[in-house]
Amino acid sequence: MNLDTLLNDVEVILDANGNYDNLENSDIYVPSIKVDRKNVYFILKSNNKKKLVGFIDTDLINDFETIESKEVANKTLFIGKLNSKNLKAIEERFNWVEPTSRHGYKYTFGLGDRLGLASQAHLRLFKAHKDIFPVLGQQSIRELILTGRTFSDVVEDAAWAVFEEGYTTGWGADGDHVKNDFEIDYAIKSGETMITLDLTEDLHPEVVTLSDEELDEKFNALDEEFVNRFNKTYLNQEFKINDTLSVKFTKRDLEESVLMYYDAILRSVFVYNRYVVPFNLDFEISVDETSEPTSPENHYFFASELSLNNVVVETLAPRFYGEFQKAIDYIGDVNRFEKEYIEHQAIAEKFGYRISVHSGSDKLSVYEIIGRVSKKGWHVKTAGTNWLEALRVIAAKDPELMIDLYKFSYENLDDVANMYVFNAQENVKKGLVMKPEDVTLDNVHVLLQDDDTRQVLHTMYGSILNLKSSYKYVYRNQIFNILHENEDLYGQYLNTHIAEHLDLLEGKFKNKDEVIAHYEG
The missing domain is CATH 3.20.20.70 (Aldolase class I)
Known part of the structure; x- marks a missing residue:
């Protein structure tokens, strides 16, 4: 990026008083623009890579790690990576960037x-x-x-x-x-x-599999102080939760x-x-x-x-x-x-x-x-x-890669047999799940709609990302490149997906069918 061009952009930002409609550089992500006492910071996206740009008092430049810089009077324009040092410097200036309590x-x-x-x-x-x-x-x-x-x-x-x-x-x-x-x-x-x-x-x-006698024996083997306290506090006691509900402990409970x-x-x-x-x-x-x-x-x-x-x-x-x-x-x-x-x-x-x-x-x-x-x-x-929404982008932009990902996932599902419990594991063994040879460029989208194929792809994300051949990743870089090149599409899929969740939780729709019809429509 030409620093002189960026310097002109900074001047426009400083003169704009928060209205950036006249900003011509489309590589500048407008929501990121922050002006702090004539110091300017924003995110620049160029060639699918994001960088931090700052225009700051020169005596502050050592707070940042720069790739390029240009001094102008007592100010310095710089481009830097989105790395730990630069994040720390940004957080020192804008404390809302740091995570906080949800209390x-x-x-x-x-x-x-x-x-x-x-x-x-x-x-x-x-x-x-x-x-x-x-x-x-x-x-x-x-x-x-x-x-x-x-x-x-x-x-x-x-x-x-x-x-x-x-x-x-x-x-x-x-x-x-x-x-x-x-x-x-x-x-x-x-x-x-x-x-x-x-x-x-x-x-x-x-312990739920124990008989009453076995359970009682195991309980009474505890120190007497525990047995006495628990019995005195809870046994056959009824605890009112609210006006309509209460809990009462039987011996087994x-x-x-x-x-x-x-x-x-x-x-x-x-x-x-x-x-x-x-x-x-x-x-x-x-x-x-x-x-x-x-x-x-x-x-x-x-x-x-x-x-x-x-x-x-x-x-x-x-x-x-x-x-x-x-x-x-x-x-x-x-x-x-x-x-x-x-x-x-x-x-x-x-x-x-x-x-x-x-x-x-x-x-x-x-x-x-x-x-x-x-x-x-x-x-x-x-x-x-969110991983599956990323695969939705892959299916749309490189369906052949999507078919390869499914074939690999289907054939190597044992990788995650001890990590997740999901119906697709057994259904694959029973031959009930769509076979890789039945997936075509025309029906590849079905993989992200069917429950079993969704689970196969969902659980295999680690195996997909980490697969190597001749010391090189087989799929990881391809996936990230497609997502970087199609950031807007990925964002669209993500927002629709999570909006369905939030709208139902907030009561904007009465049921699953309503919210799906709204967003698919």
């Missing part, structure tokens, strides 16, 4: 951008949904490993997107599904403002709750005092990745014990009835889900936190319920289907 927000929405390219489009959508707080930097350790990213990458990519879009109203960063102290510490030191504590390894769902959840409660207490309070983190607890649904009695016991230990959580993710499988709609009896969701929501409201819905992508059948019932607010997490 005090009723409605929060997690957006796991696995490729680091989706946040810009998401933020454009959230400008129209001002009551919802976006959690952009949301990734799990598993996702980091599969995508070859770090927590720092995730937070920095999101922060640059925030600056690019001029999104000044706040955003969060979630160290998602962290389990051990190393992962928690790693998330904190990478700038995450929130952690989601995954208690899967501290839960004992196997109590013993199952204690033996299944108490290790997880102790772990939560430790993490809260060791990390959450000292580092002022938003705290979410996840008990959803387990085989047994969380009963109202389980939930009440868990919440009660946290309260007795003075643990304050923002959100909690129970294991709901039914199945929240990746990339497809809710599987189960929607009426039963509503009944039990009402109970979970009431318990959450009694103890002062919100329910969190994990694997929330595409669960269009239950969003209206969640939005209607959750008067005190909700948190919904989405992630993987």
Whole structure:
């Protein structure tokens, strides 16, 4: 980029008083323009690459790492990369670029951008949904490993997107599904403002298979002080949740709750005092990745014990009835889900936190319920289907590559057999899923509409991105190049996809069919 041309653009910006209609350089992304006491900053996109441009007092130039620069009197015009040093300098000038707490927000929405390219489009959508707080930097350790990213990458990519879009109203960063102290510490030191504590390894769902006698024996083997306290506090006691709901613990309810959840409660207490309070983190607890649904009695016991230990959580993710499988709609009896969701929501409201819905992508059948019932607010997490929207771009712009990606995914599904539970695994084995040889240039779009093929493609993102031949990536660079070249189309797909979620949660449509008809129409 010619620096003299950029200097003319800067002069236009300084004279414009916020109205950039006369700015002729289409490579300058207007929402990113920020003027601070005659210093100017913006994002420049040229040849599908983004750069930071600044026009600043010369004595400030060492704050930045520059590629090119030009001094003009006591000012310096520079071009720099979107890297860590330059981000730190931008954050020092504009503190809204840094992630912050979601505390005090009723409605929060997690957006796991696995490729680091989706946040810009998401933020454009959230400008129209001002009551919802976006959690952009949301990734799990598993996702980091599969995508070859770090927590720092995730937070920095999101922060640059925030600056690019001029999104000044706040955003969060979630160290998602962290389990051990190393992962928690790693998330904190990478700038995450929130952690989601995954208690899967501290839960004992196997106790539900025990007979009454076996359960009683195991419970009574605990120290007498525990047995006496739990019996005195909960056994045959009825706890009023609200005007219409209450919870009463039978012997089996109590013993199952204690033996299944108490290790997880102790772990939560430790993490809260060791990390959450000292580092002022938003705290979410996840008990959803387990085989047994969380009963109202389980939930009440868990919440009660946290309260007795003075643990304050923002959100909690129970294991709901039914199945929240990746990339497809809710599987189960929607009426039963509503009944039990009402109970979970009431318990959450009694103890002062919100329910969190994990694997929330595409669960269009239950969003209206969640939005209607959750008067005190909700948190919904989405992630993987942003990857599928990226594949929608691939299908539109390079359908032959899309067919190759599906063939590879279909034939190597065992790569993720131990990572995800999803119906497509068994359906592929049964021959019920569309075979690669049946995919053509004319029907390739069907791959992103059918539940089974969506799941095959969704779960294989890590294998696709990391596949190498002769020391070179087979697909990764092609995918990123297409997405960079078609950023606007990717943004269009992303916004339509997430808008369907938000509109149902906000009650703008009554059901799945209505919202799909609206956006497909």
